[in-house]
Amino acid sequence: MLKKLLLLASLGLARAATEPDATLAAFLNETNDKLAAAYDQEVLGELRNELQGPNDLIALLQVEIANEKLINYVKSITPRAKKYVRLKLGDAVQRRQLEKIPQLGYEMLPEKELRNIYALTSNMSENYHNVHLCAFGQPQNCTLKLIPDVQQILHESQNLKEIEYYWFEWRRCTGLATRSQFVAFMELYKKTAQLNGYAHAEDYWFRSLELSGRETMALLDGFMDALRPLFLQFHAHVRGSLRKMYGEQLVPKGKPYPQHLAEIFLGNAFRRVKAEWFVDLPYPDVGLPNITEALQQRNLNTTMRVFWHVAEYYRELGMPQLEDDLYRNAKPVANLDGDRCWHKAWRFYDLPYTNFSYCALNDEERFFNMFEAQSDLHYYRSTSEQPTLLREEPFPSFSDAIGKSISLAASSPRYLHKFGLTRGAEWRDLPARLNRLYLQGMRVVFLLPVFYVLDRYRVEVLSGRIRADDNEAYWRLTEEFTGAAAPRRRSNEQFDVPAKLLLEVDDQYASHIMSIVLQFQLYTHFCNLTNQYVDGVDDKPLDLCDLSGQRQVGPRLRRAMALGSSLHYREVLQEMLGERELSLNGLLSYFQPLYEWLVMQNRLNGLEVGWT
Ligand SMILES: *[C@@H]1O[C@H](CO)[C@@H](O)[C@H](O)[C@H]1NC(C)=O
Ligand SMILES: *[C@@H]1O[C@H](CO)[C@@H](O)[C@H](O)[C@H]1NC(C)=O
Ligand SMILES: *[C@@H]1O[C@H](CO)[C@@H](O)[C@H](O)[C@H]1NC(C)=O
Ligand SMILES: *[C@@H]1O[C@H](CO)[C@@H](O)[C@H](O)[C@H]1NC(C)=O
Ligand SMILES: *[C@@H]1O[C@H](CO)[C@@H](O)[C@H](O)[C@H]1NC(C)=O
Ligand SMILES: *[C@@H]1O[C@H](CO)[C@@H](O)[C@H](O)[C@H]1NC(C)=O
Ligand SMILES: *[C@@H]1O[C@H](CO)[C@@H](O)[C@H](O)[C@H]1NC(C)=O
Ligand SMILES: *[C@@H]1O[C@H](CO)[C@@H](O)[C@H](O)[C@H]1NC(C)=O
Secondary structure, X not given: OHHHHHHHHHHHHHHOEOOOOHHHHHHHHHHHHHHHHHHHHHHHHHHHHHHHOOOOHHHHHHHHHHHHHHHHHHXXXXXXXXXXXXXXOOEHHHHHHHHXXXXXXXXXXXXXXXXXXHHHHHHHHHHHHHOEEOEOOEOOOOOEEHHHHHHHHHHHOOOHHHHHHHHHHHHHHHOHHHHHHXXXXXXXXXXXXXXXXXXXXXHHHOHHHOOOHHHHHHHHHHHHHHHHHHHHHHHHHHHHHHHHHHOOXXXXXXXXXXXXXXXXXXXXXXXXXXXXXXXXXXXXXXXXXXXXXXXXXXXXXXXXXXXXXXXXXXXXXXXXXXXXXXHHOOEEXXXXXXXXXXXXXXXXXXXXXXXXXXXXXXXXXXXXXXXXXXXXXXXXXXXXHOOHHHOOOOOOOHHHHHHHHHHHHHOOHHHHHHOOOOOOOHHHOHHHHHHHHHHHHHHHOOHHHHHHHHHHHHHHHHOOOOOOOOHHHHHHHHHHHHOEEOOOOOOOOOOOHHHHOOOOOOOOOHHHHHHHHHHHHHHHHHHHHOOOOXXXXXXXXXXXXXXXXXXXXXXXXXXHHHOOOOOOHHHHHHHHHOOOOOOOHHHXXXXXXXXXXXXXXXXHOOOOOOOO
């Protein structure tokens, strides 16, 4: 065996790349099978937890054991996999599979440091969930959790002192409290990158994107530049609203707005109930549609009916018909809390089926969520011809982008009207459209710079340009890109970075930015392709495009889905969109009517744009 490998190595580079190699084929065959079995054990545990949940001990144990087995297995094959890579054996598909063999990651660290980094990651995420704050003005009453308690108080509060108090306490108890852990974590993270063969730790941070640190930041910088004109106008408008509420002393002209007040204002866009009461809509009298009641009246009053309604939408796009058994075998999830209760498709690698779990709540959010869950289902099924190693998405949240672009189409007022889910004719008119764009814009446009700052900060730390706890550098980035400032100047005495980490401490945000960009890029592309959107034609604006019944869309989506991660995401985009690069143009076209309205409003109201 060794002899054979050495021989091939000496023949070496000349014959690399073209021919499949038989030894490698057997190795990959076994690897694909073993990984499939290990992944399935993990998925079964997670599915069980979702159905029995939220903390089913048997399920959690099953996931943990499956994960440990997986790590053991990956450890056992890593030396051989590395050897094959070094020898440059095999054809393109085989080498792609070799690249996709899971890496050991933290497991490369020496035992003691390994235990340390696991403790740090779990401590930091637990801290966020376990912190308790004392209530404002009640030093004996110290049982408030960040979410939902403090969040809820902030949403209702009109008391500036109270709002400020929680802003500072939140940061003291999350950021400052975990400062030394964050610093220690970043050191170990750099070491992990090095041990996994990455000369630059930023490259390791973005490895799941298959872009180097430099390429990722160039991409994200380009997005920020392109977003800037829209962001500045939106920011100016929100700052104007904040000034109306809180006065010029707190919200001075030409300066970043105060973050503690802006966060509450922007957070209103995410309210579950009656967002329009709290958001400064362009046309408050027109309001926003709420289809929850109409769903009941329109015979979409059970999850099963919604399921088949959405299945029909996909079938009319040219996607495969779903079989009756799928819903018959589907099960309700345990958690009925509106924040955690979602429909979900479950993919298995070895077991020959796909499962579906559903949330038995029946409202607007669950209705649109059904479009996303069924998109995942089609995705999982489309990739089933790929070997296990090539079945994942081209980058994390890629599948999400597809599902969300379809649910965006399904939330189009034209579609809702078609199904009798909204009444009247005002859905066509600019006021109703602007209201919808404004609320969506608050959810999307303000998020992108926040995500950007978090990853930019990590890159600066990982590349050694700043220390891991350089709070002043963090605020310089925050002010520059998000236009928000702390209520009082922050220094390196404090540390605010962990206060914003919504994900685990070792998750990057770039893929979320890319996913949002792709969502709008896909939507715009398919709306243009099917002639539902024609630039400059009055009755075909982008935001009314609903895609229903457009049979060209499904087959294109499926061809791209079926590629899994067998190719770089650029090649997958080429297949799906006819272009290789992610572009913010779709998002900008989508929000163009809002942009024009904001420019006009800001001019009419004498609102200054930008800050120093
Ligand atoms: C892979 O394994 C399957 C059985 O698990 C076998 O039928 C197939 O021939 C194997 N392929 C290769 C290339 O070894
Ligand atoms: C993983 O390997 C370790 C060390 O060889 C062993 O002690 C452990 O039982 C294995 N875990 C599983 C789940 O197989
Ligand atoms: C994790 O938290 C516990 C309790 O808060 C603490 O004792 C321990 O030192 C922390 N671990 C690390 C690695 O910081
Ligand atoms: C503690 O403060 C919260 C928030 O103000 C309040 O809802 C709760 O009733 C208080 N609890 C006690 C025991 O005073
Ligand atoms: C929509 O209406 C339903 C029932 O009337 C209500 O429970 C729900 O909170 C409303 N949703 C929003 C987002 O306002
Ligand atoms: C749904 O609506 C149908 C009639 O349209 C009615 O018979 C049924 O009881 C309703 N089901 C629920 C769960 O409300
Ligand atoms: C998953 O789907 C299979 C085949 O449709 C079915 O037999 C099984 O009961 C389902 N399992 C769960 C947990 O829903
Ligand atoms: C729509 O597609 C046509 C080609 O079919 C192209 O010329 C045009 O630029 C596209 N418009 C947009 C806004 O993408």
